[in-house]
Amino acid sequence: MGLSLFTPLSWNDTGFILTGVLNTLYISIVAIFLGSVLGMVVGFIRSISKQSFNLFMGAFLDILRTVPLIIQLVLFSTYVGVIGWPLNPFTCGSIILSLYTMAFMSEVFRAGFESVSDSMRIASRSLGMGYWQTIRYIVLPIGMRTVFPSWIGVSLSVVKDSALVSVIGYMELLRTSDQLITRTQQPLEILLGVGLFYFIISYPLSFFGRHMERKMAI
Amino acid sequence: MIQVQGLHKSFGNLKVLKGIDLEVQKGEVVSVIGGSGSGKSTLLYCINAIEKIQKGKILVDGIDAHDKKTDKNKLRQKLGMVFQQWNSFPHLTVLENVTLAPRVVLGQTTKQAEDLAKQYLDHVGLGDKYDEYPTRMSGGQQQRLAIARTLAMKPSYMLLDEVTSALDPELVGEVLDTLRLLRKEGMTMICVTHEMAFAKEVSDRIAFVEKGIIEEIGDAHQVIENPANEKTQRFLSKVL
Numbered sequence: 001m002g003l004s005l006f007t008p009l010s011w012n013d014t015g016f017i018l019t020g021v022l023n024t025l026y027i028s029i030v031a032i033f034l035g036s037v038l039g040m041v042v043g044f045i046r047s048i049s050k051q052s053f054n055l056f057m058g059a060f061l062d063i064l065r066t067v068p069l070i071i072q073l074v075l076f077s078t079y080v081g082v083i084g085w086p087l088n089p090f091t092c093g094s095i096i097l098s099l100y101t102m103a104f105m106s107e108v109f110r111a112g113f114e115s116v117s118d119s120m121r122i123a124s125r126s127l128g129m130g131y132w133q134t135i136r137y138i139v140l141p142i143g144m145r146t147v148f149p150s151w152i153g154v155s156l157s158v159v160k161d162s163a164l165v166s167v168i169g170y171m172e173l174l175r176t177s178d179q180l181i182t183r184t185q186q187p188l189e190i191l192l193g194v195g196l197f198y199f200i201i202s203y204p205l206s207f208f209g210r211h212m213e214r215k216m217a218i
Numbered sequence: 219m220i221q222v223q224g225l226h227k228s229f230g231n232l233k234v235l236k237g238i239d240l241e242v243q244k245g246e247v248v249s250v251i252g253g254s255g256s257g258k259s260t261l262l263y264c265i266n267a268i269e270k271i272q273k274g275k276i277l278v279d280g281i282d283a284h285d286k287k288t289d290k291n292k293l294r295q296k297l298g299m300v301f302q303q304w305n306s307f308p309h310l311t312v313l314e315n316v317t318l319a320p321r322v323v324l325g326q327t328t329k330q331a332e333d334l335a336k337q338y339l340d341h342v343g344l345g346d347k348y349d350e351y352p353t354r355m356s357g358g359q360q361q362r363l364a365i366a367r368t369l370a371m372k373p374s375y376m377l378l379d380e381v382t383s384a385l386d387p388e389l390v391g392e393v394l395d396t397l398r399l400l401r402k403e404g405m406t407m408i409c410v411t412h413e414m415a416f417a418k419e420v421s422d423r424i425a426f427v428e429k430g431i432i433e434e435i436g437d438a439h440q441v442i443e444n445p446a447n448e449k450t451q452r453f454l455s456k457v458l
């Protein structure tokens with residue numbers, strides 16, 4: 001019997017897998033956070049903008065939304081390399097994934113802002129509250145509650161989409177599992193395990209979402 | 219005193235108010251009646267500077283409401299407004315609905331604002347609802363909440379825009395009772411209403427508006443029972 005090139009999966013691989021899990025979590029949280037903050041700002045600007053400016057901004061956001069993420073990642077990382085300004089895979093992936101998230105979040109937040117009726121805003125202004133006070137205390141909290149389920153939905157898909165950042169070399173869950181598969185030739189077990197991990201990461205988010213939704217029902 | 223002088227207001231090409239003159243003294247209750255689309259709501263919105271005006275002047279305690287230099291937020295604190303749609307803030311409890319503006323605008327502490335809010339809520343008969351969310355309350359209760367919320371800013375005047383029209387008939391009474399109470403306490407009010415009997419009962423004067431013009435204004439009983447203008451007669455014969 002010849003010496004096998006492959007070594008089976010063992011407990012020693014736990015640390016490696018865990019790195020992948022944490023890296024997936026890490027880049028997802030960064031993208032959800034930055035994407036939400038930027039998306040809130042862009043969504044707000046869109047909700048108060050004139051049609052013409054909105055058309056222009058909408059076109060830009062449509063590009064981000066419709067060009068497959070994997071192409072954006074490869075294009076961007078190649079481009080920053082070509083102009084002699086290479087970024088590490090994490091930074092590169094975070095930038096693109098955050099922008100991609102922002103494009104979706106901006107629509108979520110825009111819908112949130114627009115869900116608050118003029119008469120609600122007028123009621124607030126008539127109490128002597130200023131424009132920004134009305135945004136801060138009335139429009140934002142009511143709007144955010146309305147679109148919270150969609151926010152959870154976008155966040156969940158960001159966790160899954162983060163797997164694509166593997167193509168530019170970021171060592172997240174999918175890439176670690178890919179390397180393990182090459183070494184062990186046990187794709188079934190490993191992919192099942194990885195699938196389970198994505199579920200374990202995502203489930204609390206959707207559970208938390210449903211819990212908050214019930215709590216905030218208005 | 220609120221003084222409206224030669225007020226013109228249009229939305230684009232649509233002339234809505236065509237020269238309104240109206241003076242409301244401190245302590246007076248003036249009701250505004252008239253058909254749908256005659257410009258009654260718009261008049262209140264102009265007084266509150268929520269809508270811009272094209273011509274004329276509105277003075278509130280001598281302050282020009284539409285002067286660029288006037289602090290509109292300060293002005294609106296003087297002019298409490300209650301709407302047909304009560305617009306309770308759905309994400310806040312009843313108590314928080316009332317304390318928000320006093321805290322944020324007047325800088326009251328939470329304790330101060332809550333003590334005051336409880337007083338006003340008790341006053342409008344919502345003493346047992348502090349921690350309730352408004353969406354679980356009836357329209358009448360929400361409208362009384364809106365009144366308490368407005369009163370908590372200690373306005374000098376109240377502008378009421380058909381505050382009972384969106385209510386189920388059996389809930390109208392409780393809101394009118396609250397307004398009667400305000401009247402008894404000497405609150406100055408401009409009251410747009412479709413409730414002719416109520417207008418006659420609580421108002422000092424009644425103004426009849428048609429197509430953006432005050433066609434008749436006078437003693438409440440006289441306008442309802444014995445209108446001088448034939449347009450008023452025609453309107454009243456339709457609604458009474």
Ligand SMILES: Nc1ncnc2c1ncn2[C@@H]1O[C@H](COP(=O)(O)OP(=O)(O)OP(=O)(O)O)[C@@H](O)[C@H]1O
Nearest residue numbers: 229232234252253254255256257258259260261380
């Ligand atoms: N924001 C606006 N933009 C354009 N037109 C408006 C606006 N607000 C009111 N109007 C128009 O101005 C006219 C007067 O409206 P207003 O709401 O003041 O009437 P109203 O007397 O209060 O009527 P109602 O008894 O039905 O409440 C109407 O023809 C209305 O369509």
Ligand SMILES: [Mg+2]
Nearest residue numbers: 258259260380
């Ligand atoms: Mg009206």
